Amino acid sequence: MLKETFFKIYQKLIFGEAKSPRESFLQDVRVDSFTDRNDTPAEKARKILGQLTLEEKIDFIGGYEWFAVRAVPRLGLDAMWMADASSGIRGVGESTVFPCLVSMAASWNRDLIHRSAAVMAEECRAKGISNLLAPGVNIARVPTCGRNFEYMGEDPYLASEMACSYITGLQENGIVATIKHFAANNSDYDRNKTGSDLDDRTLREIYLPAFEAAVKKAKVLSVMSSYNPVNGVSASENRRLLTDILKNEWGFGGFVVSDWLSCYDAEKPFNAGLDLEMPNAKYMNRKNLMRLMDKGRITVADLDDKVLRILTSFFAVGAYERPIADANAAENGPAHQKAAYDAAAEGIVLLKNDNKALPLDLSQQQMTILVTGSRAKDTETGGGGSSRPVAYRKVSLKDALTERVGQSGKVIYKSSPSAAQMKKADAVVLCVGFSYCTEGEFHDRPWKLSAKDRKLILKAAASQARTIVVLNTGGAVETEEWSGKVPAIVDAFYPGDPSGNVIADVLLGKINPSGKLPFTFGKKWDDYSSVSNYVDKPEKFGLLRITGPAGNRTLRRLKKPFVYEEGIFVGYRHFDTAGIDPAFAFGHGLSYTNFEISGLKLSGGKMKKDGSIEVSVTVRNTGNVDGSEVVQLYISDTESSLPRPAKELKAFEKVFLKAGESGTVKMILTEESLRFYNPSKQGWCVEPGEFTVSVGNSSRNIAETAVFTYGM
Ligand code: BGC
Secondary structure (H helix, E strand, O other), X not given: OHHHHHHHHHHHHHHOOOOOOOOOOOOOOOHHHOOOOOOOHHXXXXXXXXXXXXXXXXXXXXXXXOOEEOOEHHHOEOOEEEEOOOOOOOOOOEEOOOOOHHHHXXXXXXXXXXXXXXXXXXXXXXXXXXXXXXOEOOOOOOOOOOOHHHOOOOOHHXXXXXXXXXXXXXXXXXXXXXXXXXXXXXXXXXXXXXXXEOOHHHHHHHHOHHHHHHHHOOOOOEEEEOOOEEOOEEHHHOHHHHHHHHHHHOOOOOEEEOOOOOOOOOHHHHHHOOOEEOOOOOOOOHHHHHHHHHOOOOOHHHHHHHHHHHHHHHHHOOHHHOXXXXXXXOOOOHHXXXXXXXXXXXXXXXEEEHHHOOOOOOXXXXXXXXXXXXXXXXXXXXXXXXXXXXXXXXXXXXXHHHHHXXXXXXXXXXXXXXXXXXXXXXXXXXXXXXXXXXXXXXXXXXOOOOHHHHHXXXXXXXXXXXXXXXXXXXXXXXXXXXXHHOOEXXXXXXXXXOHHHHHHHHHOOOOOOOOOOOOOEOOOHHHOHHHOOOOOOHHHOOHHHHHOOOOOHHHHHHOOOEEOOOOOOXXXXXXXXXXXXXXXXXXXXXXXXXXXXXXXXXXOXXXXXXXXXXXXXXXXXXXXXXXXXXXXXXXXXXXXOOOOOOOEEEEEEEEEEOOOOEXXXXXXXXXXXXXXXXXXXXXXXXXXXXXXXXXXXXOOEEEXXXXXXEOO
């Protein structure tokens, strides 16, 4: 209780709340007296712009009440409220809590993510929120980034696909999506001060693709700039990123919003292409902007462009033309809970399962299950920070198992069980991991589990052959010390409010796991290419940073940037190319059944310029349980003028098959699947030659390969 109260105060003080989104500012004036219902969103925006005074335009590009775009009641424009993010709606009371984004990415299921986002959109509309500040797509460059749980793993293609499904799920249902944090914000260690220095090829191939796909394919309406400097220039002031690449090259038509308190000046972000300063007009306000206009340093045309972008985006989802809170939308309910449960169920990854340690089949045998570990009684729903909504309900793994096992066995919970107690049980389940205080925004987190959890795992492994470890974390942790000693490991991530229930259902076999890792578990810290110039002992810099001087330019400049020395060789691109064995590979995930992937066929042996190739394979469920498999397609460029990774994910499909059933999976490769960024030409290129297609169910478990040529 005390903890929950602390959490609510902490959330409110640190992350703020939308003030009163359900209250309308409008009286009798309707926006359609200034626009025509049949106008396009851009035409409506233009008509409104024509009515605004210069002062109103300036006020419009600075946030209001921490979470809103200002209302203009005389023109029938209500405030447009925003909320965080990605796994539910924070700051407007309670919310259905979906699994954290990395878990949703682990589902490799586009439809599931789309459906989850659609449910979140409905809750937004019910609560009077028009803009959800999600999804987050920063690449998991270092395993300890405090916000990796809020992002979609280490692969740009997977993150792009998942982000596009999420965005369309929101925007098709009336909510502006904000993809974030643009760009190269891959650590939360001193995030305002620590810059990211990286070359063009690395930026284009690894850190920008999810944003590019969101703009070009999903037509995302808003992009949030990040806190960090990129190559020495703050993201909110980075004209190359915001204007040259995002707006001019990719044709982004929506608005760029600053991250909260990530502006450090008025003129620079204004001219760089930032459209909306949040949470308030600290810099882009009347005093500063009027002065800059008088001096001719900024233009009204640019101001108009910003206002138009914001107006057009909210018109595009119908937000100005419906009541602020939609009385027909459900704010919660069984259907929403079911959607969150289904998402969580597909996001759990079975990392290891020797000797069929799982599932714990109670129909075969009465069992005594001893439950222990730091997260058994307080199973975590999500990481900490702005992305953490307040759940309606929370069920621990201990309670969920107790309820489910009922009369068919016995569940014993002990926080410090003796070796004898563990030995006496039929199985030991250890739920271990971090909490919203130790893994979350504002700081990075340790690479290892706590000493207490590790000691307990080793003790259990020494006394109980059926020891099952459940990881309740947002990303990779060191497992090498103990993974060889236990038969089963389940990566549950942060499963949202279905937490204990969904994990228990996996352990008891009610759910057949089908999640696949969206990142690599390295064996050793030094196996990751990206940690060579990472901070020493990041765990020493924890919550104290919250009170640090956000946005202090002088201090920021004193810090050394992260230099992305590893270039494009991040995650499995590095492990595979350098021939380092991971603990658990990218794309890995077991099932309670087995699948066979065979019969790889290409529609042709040659891809022409602007052409495509269809790849098909047969998947057969060879076990006796129904289940889903993810067929993954990797491409290798046999010979290239620039070094390329050993393989790169370029297509995937998830398929559900009943026991004994077979299915055909078809995937399409295009030129885009073969390209790399050539810095000397400042553009993408595909070189003629031979390419290998590898198809399997993980980056390290390839079933079949085939070769084709391009442009020859
Ligand atoms: C986070 C953003 C979030 C914003 C508003 C910032 O601290 O970095 O992701 O959307 O707060 O709460």
